[in-house]
Amino acid sequence: MNKISKKLAAYFIISFLVLETMLMMYLHQNIVHTRIDEEYFRLLATGSNHRNVLIDHYSDETLTHIVLMEAEGDRGVIITGKEGDVIRSSDEKLEDILPSLSTLQNSLVQNDRIVKPEWEDSPYIISAHPYKIDKNNSGYVLMFQSTEPIERLVRKLNFHFGLAGGAIIVILFVIYSILSKFLTRPLIKMKEATEKLSEGKFDVSLPVGGNDELGELSIAIRKLANDLERMKKERNEFLASISHELSTPLTYMIGYLKVAMRHDLSEEERNHYLMIIAEESDRMKDLVKNLMDLAQMDEMTFVVSKMNFSTRKFAEDIYRLVEPSFALKNVNLDLIYKEDFQIHADPLRLEQIVLNLLDNALKYSNVNTTVEFEISKEQNRTVITVTDEGIGIPEEQIDMIFEKLFRIEKSRSRSFGGSGLGLAIVKELVEAHGGTIEVKSEMRKGSKFIVKL
Ligand SMILES: Nc1ncnc2c1ncn2[C@@H]1O[C@H](COP(=O)(O)OP(=O)(O)OP(=O)(O)O)[C@@H](O)[C@H]1O
Ligand SMILES: [Mg+2]
Known part of the structure; x- marks a missing residue:
């Protein structure tokens, strides 16, 4: 029944959902990337800090101190020597995922950098900070940041975004129900009104609409009803006049015919009555011809050949x-x-x-x-x-x-x-x-x- 409202709602909801999904994806990506950038930045800052301390105060004590500082929490540290051997590590498990020396040295840039930026399929992101004390003592301070907090954040974001999406769908549905009532009720009323018109009932009552298209349509239908009623009235009046116009000469003709048929009339009198009948027939012929002309003009079937x-x-x-x-x-x-x-x-x-x-x-x-x-x-x-x-x-x-x-x-x-x-x-x-x-x-x-x- 409410086909228009369903169509409207479908277009409206689909466009809104597409827009909303795009917006949410953009937001989601943005938040995650900002967070990861923060993690990279923090990891690089902490790593370079440790490396600077190591260069300034290179000793066993400093090494122990650095490892101790990173022993707790989501971060870890490994300090390697000249050959890529582990000198100190905050967690032995980290040694299994230690990047190879060639990976570290292969890079053209020998500065602090993130050597393992992937966070989605790896438990840690890793940054490398080269140090050199003297010919024998050089290597890397390698910082490890667990990706678990980022994944936690993503899970949380997914949950909240899902919740917001669900809530929006519910709100959309409520708006749709209200809108469809406002939009389709007058349309249904107008459809009923036109059906009534086609049955010849012209007393249609339509609510007075606003200034929008629906209001204009309602006014147009009411005008149509009035016009149809007026035309029907005019047609009836016209038919009544025509019958009257045709019956008057006919009455005359019948009357005079009856008189003319009488036997006691002289030839002269009979001719007089026949003349009147001929005049009335002429008048009727003219009237019918004029009517036919007008009917043709109304139907626009007559041609003007200039x-x-x-x-x-x-x-x-x-x-x-x-x-x-x-x-x-x-x-x-x-x-x-x-x-x-x-x-x-x-x-x-x-x-x-x-x-x-x-x-x-x-x-x-x-x-x-x-x-x-x-x-x-x-x-x-x-x-x-x-x-x-x-x-x-x-x-x-x-x-x-x-x-x-x-x-x-x-x-x-x-x-x-x-x-x-x-x-x-x-x-x-x-x-x-x-x-x-x-x-x-x-x-x-x-x-x-x-x-x-
Ligand atoms: N020149 C005129 N002077 C005065 N009244 C006129 C004049 N022309 C028309 N009318 C008036 O207008 C009416 C309508 O004119 P119209 O020509 O349509 O009809 P009609 O002359 O009565 O009939 P028909 O032309 O069909 O034989 C006439 O009945 C007459 O009353
Ligand atoms: Mg005339």
Whole structure:
């Protein structure tokens, strides 16, 4: 279950143990070497002291005196003669490990020195101190230091280091238990929360974390839960609106169909009802087409295939297409452009954008007013403006007109025939071109839609 904490603990403990072992080995070696260096130094100092005394007062008495001084304790001394023969020794056993004369003489340096420095596999370390009284009396004062105290120290050190190592492992384990609780408990809570989310339960409660990554993750999960809940709500609302939008024309159509089927109708009356049914079917067809467009845009499956084309021809074509509808409603349509220039865009999608804006301008304009359709260039950007002198948009609703299925005063808009999808499609298309759209509007004065690509 606590996999992360186990991994963390394993990495942590292994790295700590490696570090600790290295540190302990370094310390251990250092202490032992310092101690041995001390022993060498002491042995050399004592040996050279004895040798100096021997040279100054060479006599049987001095020899005896030196040997007596080293008779007790961990040290011993042997004084050899010219041929390497033992003149005096503090312990007979030492004579068995006496270094040979050749070993002593072979050395290039004829000073005081340690002749047997190894302490690990030998019972003594040995130092040699040459002396010369006269032609017949010369040789070595050989000092012996038992390695037993050093070995005792090493054993003691091993014991204490082992104890410290064990204690550290125990402490590490305690730290691990505490850490794993602190670290993994919130993680497990978050895992449970995401599982709840995937089951569609959005009321996740997560503890408020600190400023670290875990706290941020907890905030992200709570935000995700809120977003999912909002999206679910929006989807339900959208579905409800769609069903409503589709059922209204259907109800009309069924009603008029039933009327049209009556036998006592004149040909003229029947044609009138059939006309209404045809209009409603058209409206439904448009609505379904718009919905499919939007669904495609949401899934990003529609393609924008940009190309270079002339703005003048583009504007004139559109003007020719829509002018008759404007004339029919007695609304004046002015096309304004100062210069012809090339634009890089998807001509079909751009036409869809402009037609939607002009359709709105016409729908929400009163008779004998003017709609201006302008294309201009502003610092490498193409600006398309559609300005009307129509009913205007309430300020507090300006931000909402781009939402799907949003219409101001739904009942009145129905008489205009809109479903509230046009501007949602326009916005998606403008953004797919990497452009922006903004609106300025004043109630009963008119509205201005500005598209910048
Ligand atoms: N030029 C305008 N003047 C006043 N109100 C507008 C104008 N353009 C849009 N609106 C308001 O914004 C709403 C949303 O516009 P949109 O084009 O998305 O939907 P529609 O025109 O009602 O329907 P559709 O375009 O799908 O046929 C409209 O219902 C209308 O209330
Ligand atoms: Mg519209």
